[in-house]
Amino acid sequence: MPEEYSMLIGGKKVKATTGEVSEVINPANGQVVGMVPKCGEADVDAAVRAALEAAPAWAARTMTERSKVLLKLSRLIMAHHEELAQLETAEHGSPIRKTMNFDVPLCAEQIEYFAGVARAMTGETLPVGPWCTSITIREPLGVVGLITPWNFPALMVVWKLGAALVTGNACVVKPPSVAPLTTLKLGDLAMEAGVPAGVVNVITGPGETAGEALVRHPQVAKIGFTGDTATGKRIMSLASDTVKQVGLELGGNNAFIVLADADIDSAVEGAVWSAFFNSGQVCAAAGRFYVHDSRYDEFVEKMVAAARQLRYGDPMSMETVMGPVAYEAHRDKVEGYIEGAKKAGARLLCGGTRPDTPETRSGFFVAPTIFGDCTNDMRLMQDEVFGPVVGISRFKDLDEAVALTNDTKYGLSASVWTRDLRTGLNVAGRIKAGTVWINEHLIIFCETPWGGCKQSGWGKDLSTMALDEYTMTKHIYIDLTGEPVKPWYGLLK
Ligand code: NAD
Secondary structure: OOEEOOEEEOOEEEOOOOOOEEEEEOOOOOOEEEEEEOOOHHHHHHHHHHHHHHHHHHHHOOHHHHHHHHHHHHHHHHHOHHHHHHHHHHHHOOOHHHHHHHHHHHHHHHHHHHHHHHHHOOOEEEOOOOOEEEEEEEEEOOEEEEEOOOOOOOHHHHHHHHHHHHOOOEEEEEOOOOOOHHHHHHHHHHHHHOOOOOOEEEOOOOHHHHHHHHHHOOOOOEEEEEOOHHHHHHHHHHHHHHOOEEEEEOOOOEEEEEOOOOOHHHHHHHHHHHHHHHHHOOOOOEEEEEEEHHHHHHHHHHHHHHHHOOOEOOOOOOOOOEOOOOOHHHHHHHHHHHHHHHHOOOEEEEOOOOOOOOOOOOOOOOOOEEEEOOOOOOHHHHOOOOOOEEEEEEEOOHHHHHHHHHOOOEEOEEEEEOOOHHHHHHHHHHOOOOEEEEOOOOOOOOOOOEOOEEOOEEOOEOOOHHHHHOEEEEEEEEEOOOOOOOHHHHHHO
């Protein structure tokens, strides 16, 4: 029998008041790996109330005290390294070599980063005039709702939780229904680390009911959301009822630009990494490749050869570098893009079929797929595919490369590959995106801000800017004149 998990509300492990549960499926083999509560509005309300009750005491602790709790959480994550990695591989299908070497250590590192950097937070003293002191202080927002996607089930929670917790907020976390188990485990570890009951609550349930109840809740000060652009739009509109703050980390279809002078071998390494890491289920994955006419054939030939080498199969094997996509309906959606690209006249260069080996037969696998001769009007080049399927197109000059790159509703990230850094910087400046890499793609650090523009959202995760997202700046004015009547009162006399 698959394990039946509980939610975390007010420090207690609880089931949904409705009694309903939903299955979590291993996408590598279609088997049920756990059952989680399918919570309703009453449970969301209970979680928010628990957070409201716990928030003032947590906010009243010193930054040092909260930081120490986070450092303990970071150590506990590493103490449960293997367990967390296996859980994430089972619920999401990410290869174990990735969850062991990337996701879990990064979660620990990012919590550690926020624990440290928050202690350097300061306010300001503003030079208004000699008759007053004007200062700013930073306060926690209160109760924040964190709604996260399935593509990096643990990391996407940690990005938000680290910044929100250390700055003194109480959190209600709503992980994705597809992969909620690592978040439930992180909730348990937070309690073990000494986070007081009610400061971290984890509820499980569908976005349309549990997620929306959290967004609508009048006592929730902010929603930190990472997910699809369409969901982000819905959250924005729901949040307007209570004039709630929203942070939106949304979708992307990210350009990878190879200039005429690029080191092609290095660009090909970066291309395969950024297209197929996590089976292409990365908001910043490169999905559109624009290659200078003079290097197109060489680049395409080498990228296709490298993509064919990728070992996909059982994600529990350390040899596997690419697992399945996260769930069956998503596999079908990705396959829809493959069919659409074929019909639209793109040239299939590799992949394009469902892998059929004993290891992949009962899972939701998509082979690494590359299309050439793409044009920007194809859905493949405009939509976010969120799978291991990419399109390549040619350009003649820099203006055309920049125009093609900016011809999208998204603005999350892009990369430029060139030996000439002056040109690289110039192109980076002309691209409308939150991040532009030069001679790299898909590398993100705790210290660097992450967030998009256009329909990729707004706000920043990571870096010290994430601390701003979870604090309010309050201005305090102190009169120093000691005079009962100020000159400006004369305007009313
Ligand atoms: P999704 O929008 O379907 O779901 C994200 C979360 O929102 C889930 O927890 C879901 O249950 C919840 N949700 C769904 N509908 C809701 C509603 N009406 N109200 C409130 N909550 C709701 O996204 P997904 O498919 O889980 O994740 C993939 C998407 O996430 C991709 O578009 C990807 O680009 C994006 N993403 C963006 C970033 C970034 O940093 N910009 C990072 C990772 C993923």
